[in-house]
Amino acid sequence: MGGSMSLFAGKGKPLVGLDIGAASIKLAELRDGSGGGYVLEAAAIEPLPPGAIVESAIKDAQLVGEAVRRVLDKAGTTTRRVAIGVSGNAVIIKTITLPEMSELDLEGQIAYEADQYVPYDIDELNLDFHVLGPSEHEEGHMDVLLAVCKKGLVEEYQQLLDSAGLDLVCVDCAVLAIQNMAELIGNAQRAGAGQAIALVDIGGALLHVNILVDGRTTFVRDHFIGGNDLTQAIQKETGMSFQQAEQLKLEDPAAIPAAAAERYHEQVAAEILRALDFYAANHSQPVSRMLLSGGAALQPNLIEALAMRLDIELDLLQPFPTIALPNDKGFDPIEVRRQGPRMIEALGLALRSGEQP
Ligand SMILES: Nc1ncnc2c1ncn2[C@@H]1O[C@H](COP(=O)(O)OP(=O)(O)OP(=O)(O)O)[C@@H](O)[C@H]1O
Ligand SMILES: [Mg+2]
Structure with a gap:
């Protein structure tokens, strides 16, 4: 898509x-x-x-x-x-609904449309779009995925x-x-009809949420949390330097102070729940499955800790084999x-x- x-x-x-x-x-x-x-x-x-x-x-x-x-x-x-x-x-990504028109007409009009949805000066943006298909909600309209970057x-x-x-x-x-x-x-990882699937990437500093309904992006949000927050929580508990705490986290995860892990898991779950709440305010399809990527998703116990707090099926996105x-x-x-x-x-x-x- x-x-x-x-x-x-x-x-x-x-x-x-x-x-x-x-x-x-x-x-x-x-x-x-x-x-x-x-x-x-x-x-x-x-x-x-x-x-x-x-x-x-x-x-x-x-x-x-x-x-x-x-x-x-x-x-x-x-x-x-x-x-x-x-x-x-x-970067801003949005699904917008427009009257049906040809790709060529849309090409001519997209800058004007984008201007209404994006709080930046349109001349300062690289812009792209992708027609997703007919709108489910408005007759004679289509959904268009709009992406802009400064x-x-x-x-x-x-x-x-x-x-x-x-x-x-x-x-x-x-x-x-x-x-x-x-x-x-693969298909195996798609949600059933009427259900949504959330792709959640957790890196060093950012957590991206992208919710797909029938394979289409319907909701995208970035949150400022990531693996660095666990490293910092370990620092706080132990008085270590960032590098020492990072090393402990990666090489001896069993030694991570329980209070640090607990606080971090709580924060990550809260950010994901916030995204799900925003999504649910405008969409009816429940998120039934969450697929995780990013380095911080590799942290042992994270999946279990999130599954417990979110009550959603969670898996790692594994590109091999x-x-x-x-x-x-x-x-x-x-x-x-x-x-x-x-x-x-x-x-x-x-x-x-x-x-x-
Ligand atoms: N095996 C692991 N166990 C726990 N944490 C890990 C593991 N491998 C990487 N991390 C953590 O994942 C984070 C880095 O992930 P990644 O490389 O995906 O981030 P990034 O893409 O550079 O950051 P961002 O997406 O926020 O810009 C670091 O906090 C690192 O400590
Ligand atoms: Mg990343």
Whole structure:
């Protein structure tokens, strides 16, 4: 669905997906498999120090530039065409309902329409849309997914990637890249008719919620919470530095102070509930299932802690083995699978190469 959208796209392939987040850069590159489907061509994760990226915005171009070079090196790819994902305040995604019209007419009118829905100056935005189909609620109308991103943000990335010798060919909304990958993973994970499914990505600093009804985005929201909050809660309990607390969290999760874990789980559940409440105010289809991605979704016990508080079926979005692993690239299958849910956005961005005409 989010399928043909991008805020900015060039033609051709191959291409690498770069998910530049608050905590790490994830790289993924795919190639077509011989029997259909996709094979992982290259993948790597490179950590970023806190503060280098804040809400998609580049706060320390030198640090981020160096990390981009390292992640390419690590992945061992020679591909220089890149797709990135954006999120946070510079990005708005909305489903709007408009009178039915041709794609061409819509093209001419979308800026005018967007202007009514978006609190930014339209000249400062990159803009894209995707016709979802006839409106369920209004005869003779159609639902259109509108995505906008501030031009300034795209320009920042263009500069950053330029200086790393890369060619930015596609800018996508993070949540739509995640959705694309979730769709590829499959029908089995769709909700039944009249039911909604929530895609929830929990990263270092942000939690994205994207609620799909019949496979269509109907509600998107970002919340400012993520794995860094658990690290900080551990800091508070123990007096450790951020780095020490992060290390404890990742290497010895059983030693996380119970009070820190409890407080963090409570906060994450509260943010998700807030999103569900906003959604429920305007939509009747109940959210029956939640699929989690992002590094912080890997925290042991998180799923159980959320299931208890939300009373919803929860699962991790696992891209492997839908994406096949080659035998000749030296991937450690256990490690790749372990990081799978964290690679979802980068993989969704990498899927863009198959769509260019
Ligand atoms: N195995 C794990 N167990 C617990 N937490 C983990 C694990 N792996 C990663 N994390 C946490 O996930 C967070 C990073 O996730 P991710 O790389 O998806 O974030 P990001 O995409 O950089 O951030 P954002 O999406 O907020 O911009 C960090 O807080 C990190 O500590
Ligand atoms: Mg992320």
